[in-house]
Amino acid sequence: MITEIAQIDIKPGMEAEFETGVKNAAPVFQRAKGCHGLELQRSIEKPGRYRLFVKWATVENHTVDFRGSADFAEWRKLVAQIAGAFAGERRNRRAIERELFHGEYTLASKNDDDLPLP
Amino acid sequence: MITEIAQIDIKPGMEAEFETGVKNAAPVFQRAKGCHGLELQRSIEKPGRYRLFVKWATVENHTVDFRGSADFAEWRKLVAQIAGAFAGERRNRRAIERELFHGEYTLASKNDDDLPLP
Numbered sequence: 356m357i358t359e360i361a362q363i364d365i366k367p368g369m370e371a372e373f374e375t376g377v378k379n380a381a382p383v384f385q386r387a388k389g390c391h392g393l394e395l396q397r398s399i400e401k402p403g404r405y406r407l408f409v410k411w412a413t414v415e416n417h418t419v420d421f422r423g424s425a426d427f428a429e430w431r432k433l434v435a436q437i438a439g440a441f442a443g444e445r446r447n448r449r450a451i452e453r454e455l456f457h458g459e460y461t462l463a464s465k466n467d468d469d470l471p472l473p
Numbered sequence: 474m475i476t477e478i479a480q481i482d483i484k485p486g487m488e489a490e491f492e493t494g495v496k497n498a499a500p501v502f503q504r505a506k507g508c509h510g511l512e513l514q515r516s517i518e519k520p521g522r523y524r525l526f527v528k529w530a531t532v533e534n535h536t537v538d539f540r541g542s543a544d545f546a547e548w549r550k551l552v553a554q555i556a557g558a559f560a561g562e563r564r565n566r567r568a569i570e571r572e573l574f575h576g577e578y579t580l581a582s583k584n585d586d587d588l589p590l591p
Contacts, residue, residue: 462510
């Protein structure tokens, strides 16, 4: 399983708009081939900072299938709609830093009822 | 549920040593109060980059209970043992960037058998 992790910094006051934008994009990922779901996490120490986690079965599901799909254009459109919420000057630093990760080691939770880790 | 996310850059060639060090630290987290497990993920695009995810029931389980425990000294000792693997000059940039996150929004997977997201 591959995890796409995007770190996104949002302008103060634009958090609700950004969160709504992510929720609006949910159907795009729900129907994407090989996509196993998405989660948005918000920083506790830096409230304008978010991390978006998207799970893909393979790297190709993300780089080829999704980026080659009609839904990728839909996703870009949705991102453009909330781009006003992104912090940072494009020339100085990127508001979005995106990387792909794969699991290397997992320590299972000590409680059976706990959710597994990412 | 709180997720502690640490981004760690490792010197080329020191990956195995680092990964072993993380595995050796597993018991410390396994017995920590409120710790719901740990996962190490490795970047696909930047092989020397890792993200370590630790799940805590509450912020205090991490900031107070763990940092106030005898096991925290044990953890620091284990980190010191693998510090030679960390990339980056301490004065220029930090090899470890650590932040706390909480879940804001989750899109469940379309497959019932899939693991939930972080």
